[in-house]
Amino acid sequence: MSNPNFIDHIKIFCKSGNGGSGSSSFRREKFVPKGGPDGGDGGKGGDIILKGNSQLWTLLHLRYTKHIKAENGENGLGSKKHGKNGKDIIIEVPLGTVAKSAENDNNYLEILNHNEEKTLLKGGIGGLGNVHFKSSTKQAPHYSQPGMKGVEEWINLELKVLADVGLVGFPNAGKSTLLSSISKAKPKIGNYPFTTLTPNLGVVAYRDNLSFIMADIPGIIEGASKGKGLGIRFLRHIERNSILLFMIPIESEIQKEFKLLLKELKNYNKELLEKKIIIAVTKSDLVSREELNNLKTNFNEEVIKISSITGYGLDELKDAIWNKINSNK
Ligand SMILES: Nc1nc2c(ncn2[C@@H]2O[C@H](COP(=O)(O)OP(=O)(O)OP(=O)(O)O)[C@@H](O)[C@H]2O)c(=O)[nH]1
Ligand SMILES: [Mg+2]
Known part of the structure; x- marks a missing residue:
């Protein structure tokens, strides 16, 4: 009989989080009418990470997972407040799992050990707030960076049994x-x-x-x-x-x-x-x-x-x- 519980290959759409935008903001205090720039940086987007688990023998648990998206980083705020980083997503996989690009079959990484973690797709870094762009000639910069986009891609996970x-x-x-x-x-x-x-x-x-x-x-x-x-x-x-x-x-x-x-x-x-x-x-x-x-x-x-x-x-x-x-x- 075929064993439908033996899943050794799956394809998932993965997306790492976008970085949050840096903020463009100026200090406002009662007695400081023209406060300087105080826009904080955007948070980093979440990574998609694979983690080895020696208790898993197949990719069955991911069978119904078609899309995995890590959280975006939050935007920076005034008062130099950093946006929160997006949460990483950790996908647990059996030892011997290989992650490849579904598009061109390029090998990205393989997981061989228990608890080993490797980043599959990195989240975008957050943009810098306008506080970074102050210079001697520009005391009140409005410019702040947008966050970097996350990466999205169809990924093949393949399990290769480890045996001598x-x-x-x-x-x-x-x-x-x-x-x-x-x-x-x-x-x-x-x-x-x-x-x-x-x-x-x-x-x-x-x-x-x-x-x-x-x-x-x-x-x-x-x-x-x-x-x-x-x-x-x-x-x-x-x-x-x-x-x-x-x-x-x-x-x-x-x-x-x-x-x-x-x-x-x-x-x-x-x-x-x-x-x-x-x-x-x-x-x-x-x-x-x-x-x-x-x-x-x-x-x-x-x-x-x-x-x-x-x-x-x-x-x-x-x-x-x-x-x-x-x-x-
Ligand atoms: N006489 C004899 N029969 C054997 C021996 N080894 C296996 N067989 C028989 O050969 C048949 C096939 O054995 P399996 O071990 O299922 O063969 P397999 O290579 O795993 O076959 P698949 O799973 O179909 O690829 C069975 O009827 C076994 O009893 C042996 O050493 N001597
Ligand atoms: Mg057999």
Whole structure:
């Protein structure tokens, strides 16, 4: 079943606050008929700020948020009174959220840590009041600055799952089964394609209380990078993994599947191929020991034969993953 609560992409219109205008005002006191300028400065417009929250796993809470506007700064007043600054707006987001311009896809910022705050759109600064414009030649300036306008823009927020290892494979390759057998995650498993419709994360316990995080994403199919199947939407979740674990069932044409998967990744984002790669030949229990031992693969990458059902090769796989995560290449 699709999980409608997994929202990993939203588009919002954001506007930071305008700066308030500086005031043009003159002192008026009983016995000072021609008081000097005393117009105060305008307040700063509110910023739009993103803040990391490790308790959030999706962008679901922002699903119905279409517009976000920070408050404008107030105008300056006489008696050198500053206008109040507009309130900032803080948008809480899960770790791994990237903010981009919806117009040109430029990356603005990403949030990686709990409580980390980054300003997405800065509020306009307030204008200076006429009190600043007094000079020897101009004792009574009327001029005061207008505030700077805030910035408005459509913003895409995208969530990229943070994991050390991303599982890459065609539907039904046994990705979710692996995650469920080596972590406490309980992803749905089924003998049909596209059982997994949204990413699952699991913490894999390793020796001596060490651990790493594994991301199970929906299966990739040929054409995924061009929008077929579910692939493209979720490929972004493996962009950050330091290792890609290719999962290829033993009864398939292993070499050919690997090439197809590489092609899809490359079409999506060439840089994905610069990641460290391990190949797991899955479902090894489906062939005899003899066949398994004789299985020839012709890869430059490290290949490990596993069965998530019997546990065959899983320790070796964890060792390989751990070593790769901690190696430079
Ligand atoms: N015999 C055997 N079957 C396996 C093994 N691992 C997974 N399977 C079976 O293969 C089928 C697919 O497994 P999943 O783990 O759901 O596959 P997936 O790659 O997550 O599939 P999608 O979510 O559709 O992309 C299920 O029927 C599993 O029981 C294995 O090691 N041995
Ligand atoms: Mg699955």
